[in-house]
Amino acid sequence: MKRKVWLSVLREMSTGKRRLSEQGNQIGMELQQGVQKSYKDIIDVSWGDAHALGMKPISFVRQVIAACLYPELLQSDRIPIDARLRAQRLLRVCDGGSVDGGVPSSPENIFICSGSQSALMFILKLLSSGEGPSQMGVLNPMPTYPSFTLALEVQGVAMVPYYLCEEEGWALKIEELHRVLQNTKGHCSPRVLYIINPGNPTGHVQSRESIEEVIRFAAEEKLFLLADEVYQGSVHVEAMEFVSYKKVLSEMGPGYSDTVQLASFHSVSKGFMGECGLRGGYMELVNLDPEVMDVVRTLFSLSTCTAVTGQFALDIMVDPPQPGDPSYPTYSEEARSMAGMEADLLYCTRLLEEAGVCVGPGCEYGQQEGTHHLRMCVMTPTENLEELLRRLKTFHLSFLSEFS
Numbered sequence: 001m002k003r004k005v006w007l008s009v010l011r012e013m014s015t016g017k018r019r020l021s022e023q024g025n026q027i028g029m030e031l032q033q034g035v036q037k038s039y040k041d042i043i044d045v046s047w048g049d050a051h052a053l054g055m056k057p058i059s060f061v062r063q064v065i066a067a068c069l070y071p072e073l074l075q076s077d078r079i080p081i082d083a084r085l086r087a088q089r090l091l092r093v094c095d096g097g098s099v100d101g102g103v104p105s106s107p108e109n110i111f112i113c114s115g116s117q118s119a120l121m122f123i124l125k126l127l128s129s130g131e132g133p134s135q136m137g138v139l140n141p142m143p144t145y146p147s148f149t150l151a152l153e154v155q156g157v158a159m160v161p162y163y164l165c166e167e168e169g170w171a172l173k174i175e176e177l178h179r180v181l182q183n184t185k186g187h188c189s190p191r192v193l194y195i196i197n198p199g200n201p202t203g204h205v206q207s208r209e210s211i212e213e214v215i216r217f218a219a220e221e222k223l224f225l226l227a228d229e230v231y232q233g234s235v236h237v238e239a240m241e242f243v244s245y246k247k248v249l250s251e252m253g254p255g256y257s258d259t260v261q262l263a264s265f266h267s268v269s270k271g272f273m274g275e276c277g278l279r280g281g282y283m284e285l286v287n288l289d290p291e292v293m294d295v296v297r298t299l300f301s302l303s304t305c306t307a308v309t310g311q312f313a314l315d316i317m318v319d320p321p322q323p324g325d326p327s328y329p330t331y332s333e334e335a336r337s338m339a340g341m342e343a344d345l346l347y348c349t350r351l352l353e354e355a356g357v358c359v360g361p362g363c364e365y366g367q368q369e370g371t372h373h374l375r376m377c378v379m380t381p382t383e384n385l386e387e388l389l390r391r392l393k394t395f396h397l398s399f400l401s402e403f404s
Helices: 003-032 059-069 071-075 081-093 116-127 146-154 174-183 208-221 245-251 290-301 308-318 328-336 343-355 382-403
Strands: 110-113 136-142 158-163 189-196 224-228 262-267 281-286
Touching: 003 343, 059 071, 059 081, 059 308, 059 328, 071 081, 081 308, 110 116, 110 290, 116 146, 116 189, 116 224, 116 262, 116 281, 116 290, 136 146, 136 174, 146 158, 158 174, 174 208, 189 208, 208 224, 208 245, 224 245, 245 262, 245 281, 281 308, 343 382
Parallel strands: 136 158, 136 189, 189 224, 224 262
Antiparallel strands: 110 281, 262 281
């Protein structure tokens, strides 16, 4: 899609989101002033800040960070012994080490940052080049989250959208990748393939076979893989299992494991931890040329690293309490608990006005023409979710009755 068209799409996304935000603020003020409505509060499930939605923070995370910030707690029985020992270790080393699914990792290839988005922006800036037909293109999934499309625009990168197959649970189809790659000839130079697994906003989890197909496609077309894996801890369907791109790439052996270039991303703000305020994330780079890695280290050293507390949270995320540790029962329990407008924007606007439920319209994320969706972040306490579904059911039946 041409640059001017995508600018128009981005403006529409931004306008819809701003409209709902302003509307929600106005309704909130009216409720505080005593204006009578059919609901007493707004349930906002339009975005992914788990704690803002009412989810209780993971106790172990806060206990460790509290002990790091207030060392007197290291001697207090108010915090489990394993949390105190973790805090002591972090205060001694603060090295942000990580293990990726049993595949060896080198600290030299891992870059800690203030959230996965800043790392993603960094790598896009590093790779971007060219103008016109030689402008770097990024194959990116649709639907996608709005801030990524804005990131591409900011970095002057051409967007090459590929559509996920809704009929197959938002699966990534290799035929679609081939199709869009052919259609870009003469418009830009696709050099990057961006994957979100598990998907955002779709929630789709790629199988190992699907990941192998994508890696073979990237090798064949000489594409740099960006694997956004920040929701890997949020897979709750027994038939689905998260497998990292790095793990699959490593197990595919020579010809792939030593040639396909990969950057993978993770963050403490997404998934079950939901620590948006701590701003901690990391990027791991695989198979980059040593000279390029030297440039990356130099440029990355100029950026502000995440705060120490964010690094502590990262350490806990990649090395959580284990069975037998005093904090494990609580940790595992908490981690498991967790008009003149587009039709879906109209639906979401009316839902907010009439039922006090704020969700995200599909037009914010990019969707195929003629389809309409809404996105809910369900990381909210059970009682909120039950009330949300009750309001949604009542509104939906009324909406259908009005427009059918």
